Amino acid sequence: MLTILLPTLEDTLHLGYLLGKHLSPKTTLLLTGNLGAGKTTLVQGIAQGLNISDSVVSPTFTLINEYLDGRIPLYHLDLYRLEPNQVDSIYPEMYWEGIEVEPGITAIEWSQRLLIRPSNYLEIKLTPTPTQERKATLQFYGTNTQDLKFIQNFTPSGTP
Numbered sequence: 001m002l003t004i005l006l007p008t009l010e011d012t013l014h015l016g017y018l019l020g021k022h023l024s025p026k027t028t029l030l031l032t033g034n035l036g037a038g039k040t041t042l043v044q045g046i047a048q049g050l051n052i053s054d055s056v057v058s059p060t061f062t063l064i065n066e067y068l069d070g071r072i073p074l075y076h077l078d079l080y081r082l083e084p085n086q087v088d089s090i091y092p093e094m095y096w097e098g099i100e101v102e103p104g105i106t107a108i109e110w111s112q113r114l115l116i117r118p119s120n121y122l123e124i125k126l127t128p129t130p131t132q133e134r135k136a137t138l139q140f141y142g143t144n145t146q147d148l149k150f151i152q153n154f155t156p157s158g159t160p
């Protein structure tokens with residue numbers, strides 16, 4: 001497991017940027033963290049790293065936003081408004097299995113509401129610190145792990 005301190009909004013964007021630059025197609029990111037933890041902000045950084053020109057907005061009401069003009073597609077899902085028995089009805093596995101869609105990065109906010117999970121995924125937990133910074137923990141589940149060395153020397157912006 002990798003833990004990274006994110007003192008500012010820019011650090012959250014930068015972590016996302018690095019993920020967007022380096023992650024392979026068919027990577028699923030299960031994002032957890034309370035309201036305002038920074039999940040959407042992280043996905044905005046991922047979109048920058050993927051060279052997506054559209055601006056990323058929260059899919060809280062649309063449930064799914066697709067961005068297809070970057071290095072690989074970005075599928076951004078938000079399960080916040082769904083009851084557990086409604087989560088199935090948006091077929092999240094279509095995205096992470098790449099069924100009828102081009103394989104890309106699938107990022108799911110409020111992923112703890114999923115009833116089924118992909119066989120391989122990267123879980124990213126965002127938690128506020130007492131000083132209103134953020135801490136991110138990243139952990140792969142499944143056999144298909146990727147090397148995260150591209151963020152191992154992540155330096156927060158405020159560090160001298």
Ligand SMILES: Nc1ncnc2c1ncn2[C@@H]1O[C@H](COP(=O)(O)OP(=O)(O)OP(=O)(O)O)[C@@H](O)[C@H]1O
Pocket residue numbers: 006007008009010011012033034035036037038039040041042058060080109132133134
């Ligand atoms: N590292 C950080 N340090 C301090 N503030 C941050 C940091 N990262 C993000 N923020 C701020 O925290 C808020 C996060 O909002 P964001 O919409 O990204 O949260 P979210 O987890 O997607 O919430 P929701 O569950 O409502 O979708 C924003 O106001 C952003 O500026």
Ligand SMILES: [Mg+2]
Pocket residue numbers: 039040041058078109
């Ligand atoms: Mg959000």
